[in-house]
Amino acid sequence: MTTPQLHRRFPALERTLPFLRLGDAPTPVRKLTGTGRDDLWCKDDSGYGSGGWGGNKVRKLEWLLPELRRRGVRTVLTVGATGTNWGLAATLYGRELGIDTVIALVDQPEDEHVREQLRRLRRSGATLHFTRSKPLTMAAAPWLFLRHARGLRLPSYLPAGGSAPIGVLGYVEAGLELGDQVEAGELPEPRCIVTAVGSGGTAAGLALGCALAGLRSQVLAVVVNETLPLATVDLTRLAGRAAAVLRRRGAAFDIPPPRLTSTRAHLGRGYGHHTTEATAAAQVAEAAGLHLDPVYTAKAFAAALTAAPDGPVLFLNTYGPRT
Ligand SMILES: Cc1ncc(COP(=O)(O)O)c(C=O)c1O
The missing domain is CATH 3.40.50.1100 (Rossmann fold)
Structure with a gap:
């Protein structure tokens, strides 16, 4: 799929908000087995990108780079x-x-x-x-x-x-993509979507995208970086700034506030410090076929293993391939 969901949904944006496709969308969703819970799903952005380098940053660059190019x-x-x-x-x-x-x-x-x-x-x-x-x-x-x-x-x-507002649009796009996948019956509507938070754009964009898609899922933003303001209020504000970009560029919409909660429960001693819980979670993930990194995704996966006991829970794998 080359045309982004945002352009299809809001045709006015085609002229005002340039986009450069850098990966294959939609990214796959699948149920994870052998994790100790039977309602855990994964949306796997690890393969998103080209040239042997992927993960969540690529989606942000799809909006940031053409905007930079347009400005010379x-x-x-x-x-x-x-x-x-x-x-x-x-x-x-x-x-x-x-x-x-x-x-x-x-x-x-x-x-x-x-x-x-x-x-x-x-x-x-x-x-x-x-x-x-x-x-x-x-x-x-x-x-x-x-x-x-x-x-x-x-x-x-x-x-x-x-995580500039235009970069955040990469995960608004992913939220819309997820809405389509739920509608197509590829997975149940998640009660909770768990993602790692380093600078906030992924979680903020996802929450906004889910709201635009009409999903009622709550985004659980697992903070792994203590050096930036990443509380619920900060992430909600960032989602609001991304929504403002869309409106300024010509999209009209009326949606409920994005559902998002930020937690520092898995931060441990701070950014880049391993936690025992995350190391154990990475092993569980490995057995389920997911290769995670210790800084971001292992901490988020540890949260996903215990989040929303009444599920379903969706883990967003943001860690990309590397060569
Ligand atoms: C692998 C991985 N996952 C998650 C994140 C968090 O994304 P964000 O910076 O949008 O909060 C990052 C980068 O910070 C990352 O490199």
């Missing part, structure tokens, strides 16, 4: 932790369109997963600045903008995780 942007400046999936995806997909990516990297607990990710980043063509902490990154920002200006043109800034 040649360099973007963004931020992430040393294992950033977002920074890597932005670099790999951006370079296909001639857009260079500069990333200011803050430290995170180092393990083999992070070291491997850093090796990929170094190979990707991204320009890396090791600014180490949030305060140092903010202090370095003016220099970074000037250092990477092309003539008088400063780099365009993209927030951590690509």
Whole structure:
């Protein structure tokens, strides 16, 4: 399917909101077996993308990159932790369109997963600045903008995780896709949809997309990052900003407030710190055929194993393939 759901549903957006398909939609849904609960489903975005790199960031880039291209942007400046999936995806997909990516990297607990990710980043063509902490990154920002200006043109800034309101539309799209899959009988309407939250765009977009699709599912946003404001109120506000973009660009709709709750119950000692619960959950997932990462999806899966005992529960797998 090449035309996005948002364009089909709101034809006015075709002219105002450019889209670039980077993966095969819809992504598959399936019931998970051997997890200890018999009402656990998965929508698997791990295979979304092309060129051996996928996961949830690709959906955000489908809206962000064409918007940048339309504005003639040649360099973007963004931020992430040393294992950033977002920074890597932005670099790999951006370079296909001639857009260079500069990333200011803050430290995170180092393990083999992070070291491997850093090796990929170094190979990707991204320009890396090791600014180490949030305060140092903010202090370095003016220099970074000037250092990477092309003539008088400063780099365009993209927030951590690509969770600008336009990036959030990637998961509005996924929510609409899910609505179709429920309607087609591929899965029951989930009582609860569980996803990991690093910068908020995925959960916020999904909740908005579900509301637009008429689903009554509650999104359980499992916070794995303590350095950004990601409480229910913050994520709801982000969903509201994405809805405002859609309305400004010509979509008219009247929907109930997105159903979304944020929890820090699975954060452990903080971003990138493993938890025993998440390690155990990743093993359960592996037996059910899902390969998860320790920073995001294993913590979300731990939440999915116990969420909404009266189910059905849908786990969103946001961890992509990597080569
Ligand atoms: C694998 C994975 N899952 C989930 C997330 C969380 O998505 P978001 O940043 O939209 O909250 C991220 C990135 O932050 C990620 O890399």
